[in-house]
Amino acid sequence: MKRKVNIKSMEYEDFNDNEYIEGMLKELRENGTNVIVGCLDDVIEWGRSNSLWPLTFATSCCGIEFMAIGAARYDFARFGFEVARSSPRQADFIMVAGTITHKMAPVLKRLYDQMADPKYVVATGGCAISGGPFKKSYHVVDGVDKIIPVDVYIPGCPPRPEAMLYGLMQLQRKVKAQRFLGGINKGISEKEYEKLMRADTNTAEDSKAYDESGLA
Amino acid sequence: MENNIDIKTRLAAFDAEWSEAGDGLYRIPARSFRKAAEYLKEEGGFDFLRSLTGMDWGEKGLGCVYHLENTSTGANVVLATADENRDNPSLPSVHDLWKGANLNEREAYDFFGIKFIGHPDLRRLFLRDDWKGHPFRKDYDESLNPLNMENESQDDTALSYEMTKAGDYILKRHPLFEEEEYVINIGPQHPATHGVLRFRVSLEGETIKKIDPHCGYIHRGIEKLCETSTYPQTLGFTDRLDYLGAMQNRHALCMCIEKALGLQVSDRIQYIRTIMDELQRIDSHLLYISCLCQDMGALTVFFFGFRDREKVLDILEQTTGGRLIQTYNTIGGVQADIHPDFTRKVKEFIKYMRSKMDEYHEIFTGNVIAQKRLVGTGVLSREDAISFGATGGTGRASGWACDVRKRHPYGVYDKVDFKEIVCSEGDCFARYMVRVKEIEESLKIMEQLIDNIPEGEYQMKVKPIIKLPEGSWYSAVEGSRGEFGVFIESHGDKYPYRVKFRSTGLPLVACVDTISRNAKIADLIAIGGTLDYVIPDIDR
Numbered sequence: 001m002k003r004k005v006n007i008k009s010m011e012y013e014d015f016n017d018n019e020y021i022e023g024m025l026k027e028l029r030e031n032g033t034n035v036i037v038g039c040l041d042d043v044i045e046w047g048r049s050n051s052l053w054p055l056t057f058a059t060s061c062c063g064i065e066f067m068a069i070g071a072a073r074y075d076f077a078r079f080g081f082e083v084a085r086s087s088p089r090q091a092d093f094i095m096v097a098g099t100i101t102h103k104m105a106p107v108l109k110r111l112y113d114q115m116a117d118p119k120y121v122v123a124t125g126g127c128a129i130s131g132g133p134f135k136k137s138y139h140v141v142d143g144v145d146k147i148i149p150v151d152v153y154i155p156g157c158p159p160r161p162e163a164m165l166y167g168l169m170q171l172q173r174k175v176k177a178q179r180f181l182g183g184i185n186k187g188i189s190e191k192e193y194e195k196l197m198r199a200d201t202n203t204a205e206d207s208k209a210y211d212e213s214g215l216a
Numbered sequence: 217m218e219n220n221i222d223i224k225t226r227l228a229a230f231d232a233e234w235s236e237a238g239d240g241l242y243r244i245p246a247r248s249f250r251k252a253a254e255y256l257k258e259e260g261g262f263d264f265l266r267s268l269t270g271m272d273w274g275e276k277g278l279g280c281v282y283h284l285e286n287t288s289t290g291a292n293v294v295l296a297t298a299d300e301n302r303d304n305p306s307l308p309s310v311h312d313l314w315k316g317a318n319l320n321e322r323e324a325y326d327f328f329g330i331k332f333i334g335h336p337d338l339r340r341l342f343l344r345d346d347w348k349g350h351p352f353r354k355d356y357d358e359s360l361n362p363l364n365m366e367n368e369s370q371d372d373t374a375l376s377y378e379m380t381k382a383g384d385y386i387l388k389r390h391p392l393f394e395e396e397e398y399v400i401n402i403g404p405q406h407p408a409t410h411g412v413l414r415f416r417v418s419l420e421g422e423t424i425k426k427i428d429p430h431c432g433y434i435h436r437g438i439e440k441l442c443e444t445s446t447y448p449q450t451l452g453f454t455d456r457l458d459y460l461g462a463m464q465n466r467h468a469l470c471m472c473i474e475k476a477l478g479l480q481v482s483d484r485i486q487y488i489r490t491i492m493d494e495l496q497r498i499d500s501h502l503l504y505i506s507c508l509c510q511d512m513g514a515l516t517v518f519f520f521g522f523r524d525r526e527k528v529l530d531i532l533e534q535t536t537g538g539r540l541i542q543t544y545n546t547i548g549g550v551q552a553d554i555h556p557d558f559t560r561k562v563k564e565f566i567k568y569m570r571s572k573m574d575e576y577h578e579i580f581t582g583n584v585i586a587q588k589r590l591v592g593t594g595v596l597s598r599e600d601a602i603s604f605g606a607t608g609g610t611g612r613a614s615g616w617a618c619d620v621r622k623r624h625p626y627g628v629y630d631k632v633d634f635k636e637i638v639c640s641e642g643d644c645f646a647r648y649m650v651r652v653k654e655i656e657e658s659l660k661i662m663e664q665l666i667d668n669i670p671e672g673e674y675q676m677k678v679k680p681i682i683k684l685p686e687g688s689w690y691s692a693v694e695g696s697r698g699e700f701g702v703f704i705e706s707h708g709d710k711y712p713y714r715v716k717f718r719s720t721g722l723p724l725v726a727c728v729d730t731i732s733r734n735a736k737i738a739d740l741i742a743i744g745g746t747l748d749y750v751i752p753d754i755d756r
Binding site for chain 2 (some may be wrong): 016056057059060061063064065067068071072073086088098099101102103104105106108109110111119133134136138139140141146147157160176
């Protein structure tokens with residue numbers, strides 16, 4: 001089966017961190033792949049990775065750059081991020097563009113819970129990654145990975161549109177490497193899935209404060 | 217300043233004490249403050265509350281600093297008042313004299329716990345209702361409030377405090393919405409709120425009866441962070457307040473610090489700063505048009521606006537290295553000299569932009585849908601604009617000539633010839649037209665300056681460690697969406713004792729309720745779009 005993850009937007013060699021995606025592939029293919037399911041997976045992932053729709057979500061500065069990549073010069077529709085959806089029910093991934101404060105944190109968690117699986121999170125800019133310049137503040141969450149699992153980090157304050165596109169292509173590769181039928185959509189319970197997703201995020205200290213239901 | 221002497225003698229009747237340090241201010245005891253405020257409003261003609269700053273003066277108590285302006289004479293006065301009782305501080309409310317004080321007093325209550333006697337709705341403005349303590353007090357304990365992932369519950373009552381003769385408080389609760397009212401929630405995650413603002417709207421059919429705005433979803437505590445940063449470190453935060461006015465915000469803070477240091481910057485710096493401010497204004501107004509049109513369904517204009525905006529960003533980026541957040545101004549100068557191509561590119565842009573303005577008019581201004589939705593909706597009267605302190609394009613659309621560039625000229629605005637765009641209708645369409653015409657004025661300003669940038673230093677000599685003398689200063693610039701002011705109080709350290717940024721957007725949010733009453737719910741999008749608030753600037 002596939003040994004390399006190619007996306008149409010960018011050459012494989014042009015990415016800087018291919019070891020990461022190779023490691024991920026190796027892990028996924030450890031027990032071999034069923035020929036039929038594997039082929040089906042390939043088709044589904046091809047479709048999924050070329051049509052990722054973001055949620056219109058922005059809290060501050062990075063949101064303006066997010067608008068810029070939607071506009072004519074950078075135009076992320078070229079790569080399959082066709083339209084931004086305002087409803088979380090219709091979005092595939094959420095770009096956390098901007099600072100998340102204590103008051104916003106439960107709202108963000110709720111938005112994330114409202115999205116349909118499989119869903120992805122892109123942490124955009126210093127604030128979403130670590131709290132950025134406001135890390136010392138009394139009202140800022142130092143990193144959205146404390147509350148929701150993050151797939152791609154895009155550093156910058158704010159990141160250039162090119163950096164955002166690069167980050168989004170990394171997300172495309174991740175989506176393409178995953179196995180829809182044999183993995184992420186396997187019908188495991190939500191709790192188990194959350195646990196799996198959270199395994200690689202550093203949330204140990206806040207795991208108790210995490211609101212399971214997500215409903216008010 | 218003959219006016220000043222008169223005020224001084226009159227205010228002496230209210231036991232006011234003149235304090236010289238910095239800009240100078242009148243200290244008035246809390247017991248006679250309300251009378252003094254009434255006098256200044258009614259007889260002194262001070263109808264514009266520029267800024268209201270909560271303060272923690274340690275042993276001297278908790279209090280507020282009020283910046284007032286008389287809009288007809290241009291006279292300014294600064295008042296300060298304090299209550300020494302730290303456990304249960306209270307001050308008389310002035311919300312009925314200046315409508316803009318309403319939200320500002322709620323902010324001061326939120327940050328300092330000052331109870332404003334007579335305020336009708338003393339809820340927290342930015343922080344959660346279940347927040348413990350008041351973070352801007354110097355003795356605030358940060359461990360009280362860990363991250364709380366519980367969804368916030370909504371208390372539908374407004375609190376108000378009254379005081380008895382004996383000095384006891386009476387707490388009263390008023391329902392915000394009646395039981396049978398139909399209340400819908402807009403935001404914080406809504407594409408038309410331009411960020412994370414939240415409205416609770418009471419409807420009768422399609423008609424808006426009342427709006428209760430909720431702020432604080434992007435409150436980062438920047439002013440508190442400034443208190444632990446050195447002066448050069450505080451500069452970085454201003455760019456991230458109103459990111460569409462990054463240049464102007466930083467200009468205001470640099471100006472304020474330079475004023476306190478008594479530092480005169482060279483003409484070259486003044487010219488560069490002024491041109492940069494105008495470039496930023498065009499950038500912001502283009503984004504304003506784009507977003508307004510996008511909210512109203514005219515997506516093509518969104519692409520037009522961003523196409524032209526990228527040209528401005530190219531020019532800014534070439535000199536400053538930053539697209540959106542430039543971090544360009546420094547204390548006593550600018551980060552780097554202008555790029556050799558700067559002059560040529562700006563001239564090219566002026567020519568280009570002039571030719572493109574017609575496109576906007578053709579596709580949107582004269583459009584019948586735009587006309588129907590904008591003309592006559594969301595009317596803000598001149599009196600209300602002044603009372604709320606709604607400056608910028610919003611105030612000018614209501615007939616209030618509130619441009620800081622004309623009122624208190626800074627940079628080289630006194631040397632250039634430009635028109636202050638003022639309309640009288642006060643509706644959404646006037647607010648839109650003011651911005652469109654201001655782009656043309658900004659082009660005119662740049663055209664006059666770009667060939668005349670004098671030679672000189674781009675960075676004055678400044679000590680490596682900057683310490684301001686004791687005192688307090690306020691300086692303001694015309695930001696992209698109104699008066700952006702900076703208030704600094706220094707106690708002689710290398711850290712500021714208190715920094716307050718006068719938000720350009722808070723007064724605009726304050727007046728949403730007034731101007732949208734009896735409008736249709738769909739008009740709220742047009743009203744919000746034309747008011748042009750930026751949420752991180754409101755919440756700070």
